Amino acid sequence: MTPRPSPLRRPSPLLLDGVAIAMALLDVWAHWDIAEPLRMACALAAAVVLLLRRRQPLLTFLLTLPAVLLSDSVVACLAALYTLASLSRPRTLLLLCVLAFAFCDTTALPSPSFDLTALSRLIPFGYSAATAAAAVFLGQLVRTRRDLSLRLTEISEARDHQQLLTAQAVLAKERAQLAREMHDVVSHQVSLIAVRAGALQVGAKDADTKEAAATIRRLSVQTLDELRHMVGVLRASGGHPTELTPQPALSDIQRLADSSGIETELRTDLPEGLPATVQRAVYRTVQEALTNTRKHAPGAKARIDLVHADGSIRVRVTNTAPTQPPLPLPGAHHGLIGLRQRAELLGGTMTAGPTSDGGYEVCVVLPAEVTG
Template sequence: MTRRTGSQLKPVAQLKPVARAGLLLAVPALALISVGVPLNVLIYDVPFLLAFPVTVVHGASIVLALVRPRIAAITSVAGLLLLVVLGRGDDLGAPWPLSVTALLTQILVIVVLGLRATWPVGLCCWLASVAVAAAGAALLPRGDTEAAVTGNIVLLTSISGGLLLLGVVVRQWQQIRSQLVRERAVSAEEHAKRVLVEEKARIARELHDVIAHSMSIINVQATTARYRYPDLNPELAREFDEVSAASRQALTEMRGLLSVLRDEESGGALAPQPGLTRIPELIENARRAGMRVEAHDLAVLDGLGASDIAGVAAFRIVQEALSNVTRHAAGARCEVRFARMDGDLIIDVRNDAPEPGVTPGPGGGHGLIGMQERAAILGGSVRTGRTEDGGFEVHAVLPLDSSDEQERQDR
């Protein structure tokens, strides 16, 4: 029974806002039609064959105003005009020139137009409605007192005009609010893209520093080969000279690339790139900052012989993982584990669930993307996700020698 009820309510919940509003407006529209038809026939002496279609068209304009505002404005004014022309009963106690149902129907139409259409459409419908009422009172007198007729017209003018103004204000406010939401979404998207580009540029700068160091060693070794080995074969000496020239050219081109990657803020970053040996220092600094960090198997990092790129990637992954704990689970206990398996360095950073009352800090997940990109450069991987106890885990697998990993992929 519960499933059947849920399946019956689901289509209604999935309706668009306009459709839901149409269903809500259909209720007063049907009520006004049901009351208006006998009222026009019995009190205002309108023939049933005319009263029924005119009242239905006039009442249906309420719902029609949601989807076709201009057509609804025309049909409502036309229906109002026909009701005024046809409804000239002898009961002088009935409101004139507009019946109660016609008055309420026209007010609802004008309100919906103010909320859904541009303000000229609602204004024109309001002016036309007032003109029809005034013309009916002036051209089709019925003998009612002047105060009663004037009050009927003033009632339409004041209530519908005030609600129209309110509807226009609400619609303009909604449009401004929607525009602000769109602008914020665009700004957030642009900020996310900028952060990703900056992170990629930072990774590229770090890789440049590592690769430039290796190229410099190659250049020095190739340049000094003929001096370190006086008996070197002339052909081999020429080979070393060519290697030296090629490495110098590569260094020159890399310096040009670096000038593009460096910005005003990073131009003075001349400190050596961090590696595996600085990870214990990183963890100790986190403890001094108040984090509850437990490190396991730090001895695995000693004597690994990892490439410089792998060392930088490992350091940055641990750094970003600890920063995420600080931002999103301040005060939670954190464990950092290291292991070595088949030439890969395995890093596992796991934290407990945040303490009650701790509000997670802002973050767009760009740090996690940076971890994955660093691991991908080496042919490794990073897996992140929630733990069963409500905490968070970062599991990274980094090949210690990217060249070996590349050879395995090529095979």
């Protein structure tokens, strides 16, 4: 999403009200006349009434008009008119308020005299009307700026939402394409492997060949089930939460070793109740190590040691030297990298390398307690 610039911090409304009242009081002080207590009291009341300008802008303007009519203090009324213009939209109302201010400003009480036909009255009236119009224009400008800012915020949010929808649509398309590829290509080929392994199991006379074919067929069927579930997850395209395949635990390691097609020896003293993340990491470590042994060291034996000591879980999988030349099988060489990254995410370490007898060893050390 496009980052938005942080808006400028506006002064608090209480501070702005204080400034408006202070300016109104300064205007009263500039026109103070001790001989006119009623007029001065009216001007002071108009300054205090500004406290209502945000909640009742029209009422505040009407209450400050007498101060303009009775005295020369006009700041309070102009402030009320500005607030009314910044919060109100009807232009007819604002025009009437401008005319009312100009009339009160050019009329003197208690002996009013108002004659627009005389040039001496028309010019002051125009000046007062222009002053009031300036306050109205300023208020309308502030209102327009505020509306424009809100509109820009809405447009920005709509654009971000559209970008999110576009990204989700692209992701859904890629997931659907990947699901089709897995279903049409991978599932088909694994199905053929299962069928051929089943035929080999039925037709073979050698016991070892039958056992190997049965193992291949069982693993193929298990892989097909996982592929079908994964295709269902991909086709969900993020629309609704999809149940994931049950995650492996320590209790599944023995079955993993038995179905690996390798002669293995498992030794474990791990306690129960380890965090699920640790159990998955242990299982994936053993799984990856046995897979690499089967691919790169045919005929080798494997030993799995799962030890709990000093608050750590140590997983060591060691295989002997191969007795047959390895087959040229495809691989992305990401398995050990993934194990290292998984161990580091859990706060552990991972080492791997050849042994002195020509074999290979994978060792992962994880903390027994993992938070988060």
